[in-house]
Amino acid sequence: MTGTASARYSFGGDDHVFVELDGEMSLTANFKAMAITQALEERRLDGVIDICPANASYQIRFDPLVLPPTDLVELLKQIESDVGDATDIQLDTSIVEVPVLYNDPWTHETLMRFRTHHQTPDSTDLEYAAEINGYTSVDSFVEAHSGSPWFTSMVGFVAGLPFLFQMVPRERQLQVPKYPRPRTDTPKQAIGYGGCFTAIYSVRGAGGYQLFGITPAPIYDPTQQHPDFEDFMVFFKPGTIAKLEPIDRAAYDRIVEQVEARAFRFKQRPVRFSLGEFLNDPDAYNAGLLEVLRGS
């Protein structure tokens, strides 16, 4: 979990500033992106259109005739230096339990249909991921994938799709390459894995991440009919902490019934995240987070 690289500023045309905080992924870089974009948000500057924190970078879309580009970059550099390494900054967020049916029939059907796009035509995505990460069985791989919580390091690609980065030291990070040739189809709410990120596909569509399972819980609801979506159609926000909870088929079916009755709600609790405290002792900190989720 290093994060000492200096930021790189670049214009994306005349109306975007793109800032790469680190070429590598780390929770430190991500938290810095979150802290800087939040500080910018609070200034409510005229001319700022979109503020997008991302994994190890962030991007601002702005009107350069209202806010001169060089002024904006100067301000961002000022904020970057104020934020520093971000370890003393607290983030008010929530921890949420996401039920996951690993090795489910629907993503299985999809991944078998696109076997010729995959690295290993003769095994499943989970078997491949387990093997290249040195796990002796799919079960022990799933245990690692679902054991420690995940930090939402970016929301995007398509509406409401969270990129999740696991809250474990670098040497315990799971890494799996994407499909060499992307699929043209992925079921909605599939749990995918690419590079060092878990993604939950918010809508059905193309995708290149390895398919591990599926969640019965909607995470994007443009018509806002489900209880968790009364305020906004997107569930995950940058900074949301997720615990992936393995469930069996019976539990999956029960939740589907609740979803269909518009009665399903995620189990979630508010939590204040501190990067500094987490970095001190990740496992103890995570145990505390899970305590919050389970408790009271």
Added chain:
Amino acid sequence: MSHEIRSPIPGVFYRRPAPDQDPYVVIGSRIEEDTQVALVEVMKNFHPVVAGVVGVIASIEVEDGGMVGPGDVLMTVDEAPGEGAVP
């Protein structure tokens, strides 16, 4: 009477539903108004081209897999004077 079948849209012209299948029509094929004669692929979708006329395919003006523009002639048709009039 000769009639021209034109592509309504730009895209890639295909004469067959799939590479390993027979073409929709060949020169000499008898067609009805609603006969599908080709596909044009654009924006990741395949759009059927229908004859719009009764007759016999007289020529095919574009190579299979070639690019076409809106209004380009794809095929010409010798129009039949009417149902049953052609032996």
Added chain:
Amino acid sequence: MGVRVLKPGMSTTIQDRGRYGYYSVGIPPSGSLDQFSSFAANLLVGNPDEAAVLECTYLGPQLLFEAPCVVAVTGADLPPLVNRVPRPLWESFEVSEGDVLSFDYLTAGARAYIAFSGGIDVPEVLGSRSTYTLGSMGGINGRVLAEGDWIALGPVDGSRVGRAVPEALRPTHPYQREIRVMMGLFDHRLTATGRETFLGTDWRLTPVADRTGFRYQGAELEFKDRTPPFGAGSDPSNIVDAPYPIGSIQVPSGIEPIVLHRDAVSGGGYCMVATVIGADMDDVGQSPPNITTRFVEVDLETALQARRDREARFARLREELA
């Protein structure tokens, strides 16, 4: 008051100026790809700037009017017909109850805009009526028009017939385009040769181009060798998934550059090497398949001047049609 869709055209959607402030959760701006033309269409029929119009791609729809209306068609050269009689482009005209608006073959450009006096009355979603099909949002149930759809129109407030956009203010649709870009983002990953190839190739637009992205073919770009940073992925064109600017040009595996447009995917793991300047995004939107395009490098000052010139064109048109 409204319009019945007899034939939907190929990919006709309801669009307006776009939806802003939600890119951080993956919801792109959407809106008319050629903003100048849709602005002109609204002005011609006397609509406010924020009114929603139809964007027709390559093939026009067939529409039945169930009440009198003032209509204008702008953008691509997609000649309008009322009851099969030609009507002018870039000029407002009246249609009566029972009239059918249809279109001849597209002759240049890619997207035509149809404005109706009163504007299209669909609910706003997050501040816009624009259709974003990937997210099933806006327009009519978040999708392209379908046969039988009913397009409700808003109340008319001072519509006008016979107004025309002066020739000098109409965009042209050349078959060879120069699109101005600012290099940057991850262009340092290209070798000097790769950079020269990018700026020196006559790129050809592929038929897969749509509102999300315009994919071109023509050459392969050379990337520098590197040890992949943690989380980036092994291909030389991979990066740790990052936000994608609207207009940014990514080059997956070094082949087929993709210009993201207003229905952009908001982020991902492919390295971007340049971004189309704001003033030239309308021209990208008016590019049909097979068109050749050169990406021409400009600096920030030039891009800003182009933006000011473009704003001046909007202002001039507003004065002309006042």
